[in-house]
Amino acid sequence: MSEPSVEMLEGRTFDVLVVGAGANGSATAEALAIAGYAVLLVERSDFGSGTSSRSSRMLHCGFRSLEGAAGKSLWQHLTQLPDRLALLKSAREQLAARADFVGAMPHRVRPVTIVMPLFRGGVGGMQMDTAAALLALLGTGGIPLDYKRLKADNLDDLPFAEWLLPRHDLAGVVTFRDYVFDWPERVCADQALAAERLGAEVRNYTSVNALRQMPDGQWSATLRDEMNGAEATVAARMVLNLAGPWIDSVTGLVSAETPQRIAASKGVQIGVALPERYKDHGLVAATDKGAFVCIPSQGLHLIGATNSKFTGDPSKAAATDAEINDLLARANALLPGIGLDRSAVCYAIAGVRPGSRGSSGRIVHDHAADGLPGLVSVTGGTVATSRQTAKSLLRLVVQQLKVSRPKAGSAPPNVLEAGRGAADATAFAAEHARTIADVALRRTGEAWSTDFNEQTIQDIAASLGASNGWDQARIAKAISDFRAELAELYRRDLGSVSSPQTDISRSTACPS
């Protein structure tokens, strides 16, 4: 059963066109569909395949927002009061986002204990105690912080302690509870598919490649089916440009004069196997090269992230050898006992952060100010705050547009909600999976599991082939395309994920 052609949409009018089905676009499409708007959500590639699939997967509790205030004197705090208030606001938003996500999608997040080392001359224990008290005062939405401070001589067998203790400047650690999205790609697919079940028109592999405002104020968009080149033109009363790092290219379709809003930065992370007992623990540390994180994800730990200015096509961002080596050097310097080398790296991913120019936070850009009413873009929105972004955009749409349908309830459950093992050709088709990568990386998540192997790839290819009527040559091409994508974008060798590693001490190697 192949996907209906984009031409079926020719001439249709929607209340809102949402461009991009990353965390922000998919959450917003779902919120608008629940509110009763006629929504068209289009994604040039697959749901969640953009920056949302490259994040460190953290649902922060707010400590990182307060980091900028740590280590400053009372005088500095008073003279920089507006900045300090902005940090508090950001911490409060992080706490609200955490509570909201955990409440709404408990099956897509999991709690982890974060270990944060305190070094002599750096942020002190008392400052961390104050920050923890402040977070508790701001309100954790019923989700405990589980904050503890431990002295260096009292770490017992706390994960990471064995690798930190060789450092003579270690004063102690604090631990607290954060959450991780084991799988943000699936969060995006869940939300896009929920929007569809609520009546939205939802298409992956469909790009907006022309956009103009018509004399009556409505927007006209030309859509292109990226699989077969077919085109259709649709109209929308409003356009929400949630194209992540591609936001400026979408506004550029309207006018080359529209000011650039994105400050793009590239972040690379490496996946390494740590001992089994580390699986519920992560580490974050402030270093002179920026924040360092080591976060459990899908049976491995993600170490990152680099942060460098990025220009170019975000879909081509890939980790270089120099970036991988830099992360290994940073991990070995911070954790002298860990002894990581290139053999430890199972894969490396790169993403481009869609940061806001001139600000570290999220900005909603209403392009009415650029003479383009009805066009709105968002920069600086993270996966963690995407549900908050969706709520802000819904409020903005409600101010400008009447709903055209009755308000919907919540969406019925997903076909693949049951998770791994429930996957078959019917489910793949219902979830718009078109390639092996769509299935293995973003629908079932099998590619992230430690027992992913050649047979699983063959099985997925056969299922897709059966539902799409592929011949043997087409199936073989699908397999080689998948391998090429893993090699290019994930620096991943399939031979490196076949069995879990249960114990390592000083020397690590990716299981093979």
Ligand SMILES: Cc1cc2nc3c(=O)[nH]c(=O)nc-3n(C[C@H](O)[C@H](O)[C@H](O)COP(=O)(O)OP(=O)(O)OC[C@H]3O[C@@H](n4cnc5c(N)ncnc54)[C@H](O)[C@@H]3O)c2cc1C
């Ligand atoms: C290294 C790194 C670490 C990070 N760590 C975290 C973290 O721990 N926690 C956290 O919450 N966030 C983190 N982030 C940030 C987070 O990943 C991003 O801010 C977030 O994913 C942005 O989501 P988005 O929906 O705006 O963009 P995207 O996920 O990029 O989605 C935009 C989509 O738009 C589509 N698109 C583009 N142009 C078009 C077009 N013309 N037509 C149709 N579709 C189009 C793209 O294909 C893409 O899928 C991290 C980011 C990086 C790079």
